[in-house]
Amino acid sequence: MLVIRPICAADFAALKQIAVESGHGFTSLPDNDELLLSKISRAQKSFAEQVTSPGQQNYLFVLEDTQSKEIIGVTGIEAAVGLDAPFYHYHIASHVHYSPRLGVKKVVETLNLCNDYTGASEVCTLFVRDKFRRGFAGQLLSRVRYLFMANHPERFSDLVIAEMRGVSDDNGHSPFWAWLEPNFFGIDFPTADYLVGIGDKSFIAELMPKHPIYVALLSEEAQKVIGQVHEKTAPALRLLQKEGFLHRGYVDLFDAGPTVEVALKSIRTVQQSQLATVVITDESQLPAMDSGAQNYMLCSTDVCQFRATISPCIRYAKENNTLLISAEMASELSLKDASDVRFIGL
Incomplete structure (x- = not known):
């Protein structure tokens, strides 16, 4: 992973x-x-x-x-x-130099520190x-x-x-x-x-x-x-x-x-991205790595123990705003049941 x-x-x-x-x-x-x-x-x-x-x-x-x-x-x-x-x-600025008498118009760019x-x-x-x-x-x-x-x-x-x-x-x-x-x-x-x-x-x-x-x-x-x-x-x-x-x-x-x-x-x-609640479940309830399912990027909300990954082996339950993940993924991301998690579908 x-x-x-x-x-x-x-x-x-x-x-x-x-x-x-x-x-x-x-x-x-x-x-x-x-x-x-x-x-x-x-x-x-x-x-x-x-x-x-x-x-x-x-x-x-x-x-x-x-x-x-x-x-x-x-x-x-x-x-x-x-x-x-x-x-x-440097900021690129444009300056317009114009002489009505000569009918000459020049746009000059400068680099400004x-x-x-x-x-x-x-x-x-x-x-x-x-x-x-x-x-x-x-x-x-x-x-x-x-x-x-x-x-x-x-x-x-x-x-x-x-x-x-x-x-x-x-x-x-x-x-x-x-x-x-x-x-x-x-x-x-x-x-x-x-x-x-x-x-x-x-x-x-x-x-x-x-x-x-x-x-x-x-x-x-x-x-x-x-x-x-x-x-x-x-x-x-x-x-x-x-x-x-x-x-x-x-x-x-x-x-x-x-x-x-x-x-x-x-x-x-x-x-x-949005916040959801983690539910740890059996891998048989989740899409397989080669299933062609949507990939999700997810991360913990901790600072010192921050962890993040991308995987399709996740299921989002919109009805109760929960993210179902495996025990292995929970361990790698330092997550527990009912932990907050931020995620986005890719």
Whole structure:
């Protein structure tokens, strides 16, 4: 069974492997042992903390195969960004230049440095290892965050964002950064990306141009990738768009990948999921794995012992709003008879 759960100290080796496999541009998981250990510790503290409003919490989850004990992927939520350090973006603005005398009208785009998303919650750190990119792994890692947020809205902002990885190659070459680097920074993209990943953002304020950048002055290669995503990130973007996330002109400082946003209450999974009561029953009363029955995503409502999975081996009884599950599934999800459970049909 594939089960989502909060990360723990024993997952360090798997998290490090994922950090290596994710490669350049995956800023939230740099290959740095001290930082990865710190992320695990911070996540454990966040799950244990009593929270009434979003703050410095970071919720990091892993997807585990409960039979092989192998970690398949990772996903996370930042409760509120930009509280301890500026959270920078470029915002794409359009300016109309018009000369009535000459009959010339030009629309000029500029990139404007801003921190407009300060305080927003961020869904982040979603990565599925290559050999497991099949079935429902990606969907579970993506949508489980919204089930958790629906259970505990007080822990999150009314606005939710997601930063998408921009275009770069296997060697860490970013066409957008290739233009910025010689003009302003003097360090390569992997170095800049790594510094941001370990929390060292001071160089941004020190070296980033303070005035708007005219897009037309960038190289043709740099202009083409503004607002575009890395090929490995495209499936994640499609999942976000299905949830209602929209791009409103904000892009990353380094690779120009898009940042998308949505109101928490407008997220599809938040709107369509519902609470029910668990009833543990014999497996013979439930659809078989290969029966072709509808799949359900379900999760517990606990914070520290949060668990979630996807399975067709479930029966929903609408007449009394109960979710019938097997004893094995109840055990894996830390559920008992009459436990509350949040679910959504897929």
